[in-house]
Amino acid sequence: MTENTTDNLNIILPHQIRITEIQTHDIRFPTSLEDLGTDAVHIDCDYSATYVKIFTDHPKLVGVGLTFTIGKGNDLCAACIDFFKPFILNKTIADLENKMHSIWRQCTNHSQLRWMGPEKGVVHLAVAALFNGIWDLISKYHNKPLWKYIIELNTNDLLDKLSFTYLDDAISRSEAFVILENKKRDVAFSKKNIIKNGFPCYTTAAGWLGYSDEKMTKLIKNALANGWTHFKMKVGQDINRDIKRLELVRKLIGPNNILMIDANQVWSVHESIEYINKLKKFDLYFVEEPTNPDDVLGFRKIKDAVPEVNLATGEMCQNRIMFKQFLENGSLDFCQIDSCRMASLNEIIPIMLLASKLNIPLIPHAGGVGLCEYVQHLNIINDLIITSNDIRLSEYAESCAEHIENPAIISNGHYVTPLKAGYSAIIKQKSLEDYNFPSGKYWKSVL
């Protein structure tokens, strides 16, 4: 696999390697057949990826990036990437590294496509896939896992790549500089620890709403046996069923393990207050997405009404401007950055920096396709050079790992730190071929 082999590449200078081709693929896995990913509003998820391959004139250097979707619309996202190709093709690795922010703004602020957003929905997901691929490419060129490439960048070189557009009322570049420089002082020590111990995570894999009580019980018992201590359950289809399930879960995991719930936006603000009051007796670490993900002020109303319960949101938080408001307004207690909805590290890192400034913990969203692989890097970057908050936690949901070349490895409830070059989310060639939509072998056989 060329996508995974990058040793000794940087004996060639970065301005000598040029982007020659960008391929997009609409990849869909039929996960709806097994109720994977089912929650109060997503009842038939086919975990999917808009997948991008960025080829260079060096046969060994290929960047891959993806954004996660749940089926229909993945084709629109793939088609959208075509509009951005002219900004990337023929650029050198040096161009991508040195002019990254202006190229990113060409895409996110495209003079015609911005009408379809701006910076949200299909067009923003497309930018996410493309820039995830660009970061993968650059770090492979340097033969480093992405987290290592980032933490070893000179602070100004890193800041040059990021977007603080529309953020300056909340965090300035110079404040960001200070946060990074202060935190970097003990990076050597932390790095040793993180490579040794990994990064703690919680599991969502037992909690899908489509699962029967029997299946859920079996999965939780397995998880306990494998060392898991943090569990997230889906709620929101029926409050009485939610109460019964949470009674069962709390009994299974005992009083000391951590329990959180996720309503996936199904309640109004008033319903959120009513139902959270009914469910809080289960000692909830947080309630995720009680209501609409756009509702900065609605989340705050819920928090004001039930101040003893923490709220989490972010997997559908569309961009840095929305996160800025959620963070500044105290509308969330846990910031659940999504590696594929935000337009890659270019706006994720600025939001991590703002969360650090406000001392709000980060617990990235994961699961789906490739998200676990991506968040490993985000967690380490945040932990080593950004946050000073003590809470260290990340989501994990084993899904579609069989299609990933080197999937995230979990040991005793911890992500094992990835050491291979790149950004880790590479789909196996055979899976790309079989699950290409609609022409791959699998889809041909069922459509």
Add this chain to the structure above:
Amino acid sequence: MTENTTDNLNIILPHQIRITEIQTHDIRFPTSLEDLGTDAVHIDCDYSATYVKIFTDHPKLVGVGLTFTIGKGNDLCAACIDFFKPFILNKTIADLENKMHSIWRQCTNHSQLRWMGPEKGVVHLAVAALFNGIWDLISKYHNKPLWKYIIELNTNDLLDKLSFTYLDDAISRSEAFVILENKKRDVAFSKKNIIKNGFPCYTTAAGWLGYSDEKMTKLIKNALANGWTHFKMKVGQDINRDIKRLELVRKLIGPNNILMIDANQVWSVHESIEYINKLKKFDLYFVEEPTNPDDVLGFRKIKDAVPEVNLATGEMCQNRIMFKQFLENGSLDFCQIDSCRMASLNEIIPIMLLASKLNIPLIPHAGGVGLCEYVQHLNIINDLIITSNDIRLSEYAESCAEHIENPAIISNGHYVTPLKAGYSAIIKQKSLEDYNFPSGKYWKSVL
């Protein structure tokens, strides 16, 4: 034109007419050639429409709907509508009238497509086009202009069609009922007046950034001669040029005519405060979109810093949840509803009702393709059965009127009330054929 002929249709019962086919068209007009629509961030707009035709088994009854875009991405929006067809095909007119809200939720809350939003960007624009077409179809069946169909609906029948999902913390259905019932008491008198006098509007047509001072001067002089009294200018590319242009405009229109400016999101919050302080001496009626359209709290920061200047926003406000926050938070002074970005009247009317509750005036966004035709109806509906606010104003920018069958007519700075059946935005058949992208005659000749 079948799309325009509906007399005597309702001798056939509404459950006897069925939707048989839905066609989508990607229509683009090369307006970038004349700098039409140019502002601080949209430098090369090709005014476009994702255009939907809804055919029935009655040859004389065809609904048409559109959403406005500015070029690239119009194809994605057209493709997205295909996913919603199964929810509409084979439905009767009676189904559409009686189950409209549940059909609308099937589309806006589609279990897979909602991941691409939810309720924003490409997928939401697609719902807008489709439901603009459905409202057009229903009102044509009743042989009434849409505004008349709406104001004559029984209040509960109207409310049944609308979405208050995620709004109940700001406005309840029963509050909405009271607003409508109270206002309807004097509808007969107001209706007579609005048919006689039309609805006041302001013009944007002279203010595009790409226009030279000479062209702008000529257009303003023409507009003054034609009775215009309200003028909007684009700003934001260069503060010194803005000052010079506004000096010229103020001199041309004199101290008594109304002047407003539109920065099209180009400033950060800090820059907004700085530049608005520099420009406020020109006696501005409002400043539109100083910063990012998602930034509810940022707008409020600007208002708090320069309380003497009114702010307006809305053409990029993605859905009712965002408008709820802008309105409740006092982040805007004028609510610029967009008929094609919001998912049609189903969520526009609830926002009008909330604005009415909070006594915030509505000044809908228009221009582009079909927007002026649509907002005529929204203004009248708001004026006759919703708002109690005294300010009556709407945008007008003559653009692409030559492609519309019965374009909005302006007389002495007022929209002349449309009296034909339907929702008014019908593109001429020849324009549909010539400007179909990329296969129409015009695009074939230039691509």
